[in-house]
Amino acid sequence: MRFDAITLFPEMFDAVLDYGITRRALDRELYRFKSWNPRDFTDDPHRTVDDRPYGGGPGMLMQAEPLDRALNAVQQDLSSENLAPWVVHFSPRGRPLTHQRVMELKNKPALVLLCGRYEGIDERLLQRRVDEELSLGDFVLSGGELPALALMDAIIRLLPGALNDADSALEDSFVNGLLDCPHYTRPEVWQGLAVPEVLKSGNHAAIAQWRLQQSLTITAAHRPDLLAKRGLSKQEQELLAAHPPGAP
Ligand SMILES: CCN(CC)Cc1ccc(CNC(=O)c2csc3nc[nH]c(=O)c23)cc1
Numbered sequence: 001m002r003f004d005a006i007t008l009f010p011e012m013f014d015a016v017l018d019y020g021i022t023r024r025a026l027d028r029e030l031y032r033f034k035s036w037n038p039r040d041f042t043d044d045p046h047r048t049v050d051d052r053p054y055g056g057g058p059g060m061l062m063q064a065e066p067l068d069r070a071l072n073a074v075q076q077d078l079s080s081e082n083l084a085p086w087v088v089h090f091s092p093r094g095r096p097l098t099h100q101r102v103m104e105l106k107n108k109p110a111l112v113l114l115c116g117r118y119e120g121i122d123e124r125l126l127q128r129r130v131d132e133e134l135s136l137g138d139f140v141l142s143g144g145e146l147p148a149l150a151l152m153d154a155i156i157r158l159l160p161g162a163l164n165d166a167d168s169a170l171e172d173s174f175v176n177g178l179l180d181c182p183h184y185t186r187p188e189v190w191q192g193l194a195v196p197e198v199l200k201s202g203n204h205a206a207i208a209q210w211r212l213q214q215s216l217t218i219t220a221a222h223r224p225d226l227l228a229k230r231g232l233s234k235q236e237q238e239l240l241a242a243h244p245p246g247a248p
Contacts, residue, residue, distance in 0.1 A: 001031040001106070001159060002083060003152055004074045005145075006067065007115040008049065010035035012145045022153060025162045033152075034077070038062070041069035050118050060118040064125035067114070071129050074112055083110040087131045088151070090115055090144030094133030097151060101134070106155040113151070115144030177230035179223055181214035213239040221245030 005013055013035055017026065025031055039047040049067075050060040071087070078085050086108045095101070105111060114121070114130065126133075136147040156162055184195040198210045216239055219227050232240065 001108075001155070002078070002081075002110045003031060003033045003113060004078070004085070004110065005033070005035045005113040005115060005148055006038060006070045006074065007035055007113075007143075007145055007148070008037060008039065008117050009115075009143070009145055010037055013149065016149050017152070021162055022156050025156045025159060028161055030159045030161050031156055034074075036070045036074055038066040038070050041066045041073070053119065058119065062116060062118055062121045062125075064122040067121065067125050068129065071112070071114075078110050081110075085110050085112045087112040087114060087129055088148075089121070089126055089130040089133045090135070090147040090151075091120065091133045092135055092140065094135040096137055097134050097147070097154075099154075102151065102154045102158070105151070106158050111151075111155075113144070113148040115148050117143040176215075177226060178212075178215040179219045179226070181211040181218065209239070212236070213243050216240040217243045217245050 007013065013033065017023065017033060026033065038049045042048055049062055051063050053059070053061050071085075075085055086105070088105070088111060090113065134147065134151065136150055141147065182196075184199060188195050188200070196210065198206050201207065216227075216232070216236055220240060
């Protein structure tokens with residue numbers, strides 16, 4: 001799996017990818033990463049990449065030409081490895097990123113992550129070069145880099161060999177359709193708060209049931225939409241009825 005980021009702030013990527021699971025996956029050569037700065041594809045001494053919007057309006061836009069040249073450089077580099085690029089533009093107007101889309105994108109051999117800054121990118125570049133637009137959600141960020149890093153993180157965790165305990169990836173709540181249950185570790189009592197007895201019982205059936213019940217209650221409280229989409233078995237309906245949501 002290869003990721004190429006086109007970004008005005010390449011350091012952001014190294015600053016994040018150099019830690020934890022993404023760092024280990026890089027060391028294990030499960031993926032490769034390369035950043036490309038549009039400023040390196042300008043001709044003027046000021047390395048200009050932005051300009052004012054036609055029609056007026058606040059802020060600046062990223063010009064098409066430097067981005068087009070950067071994309072050509074990426075494409076050339078990928079073609080030397082016979083890799084076809086899939087170009088993702090991160091934008092507030094994109095489709096919201098979901099687990100399903102992460103699962104689909106992880107199978108692409110080469111993802112090109114086009115990260116906008118300012119108020120966005122000249123539409124003509126997007127029209128010509130972008131395969132899909134993705135948003136991180138309905139809130140305003142300062143650019144596409146954090147969404148691009150979120151997508152990379154979500155994909156890298158799913159690459160074979162990235163997680164030592166493969167189950168933890170499969171159990172991720174967005175796989176079984178429910179939100180995660182509470183988790184506890186030592187000490188048994190912390191600031192007067194004790195670990196639920198069932199978790200110390202060694203009764204694995206009771207522990208699994210308690211965790212499922214907790215997940216159902218939390219999902220009903222925070223994300224009733226997920227429950228509706230998922231549907232509940234008879235047993236799950238009974239568990240939820242016995243422990244309806246009430247907590248914040
Ligand atoms: C003028 C209206 N704004 C659109 C909401 C302009 C604008 C604000 C912020 C940005 C920078 N954000 C992104 O590039 C971005 C890229 S993906 C994403 N997902 C959620 N929220 C986001 O702001 C983003 C770009 C244009």
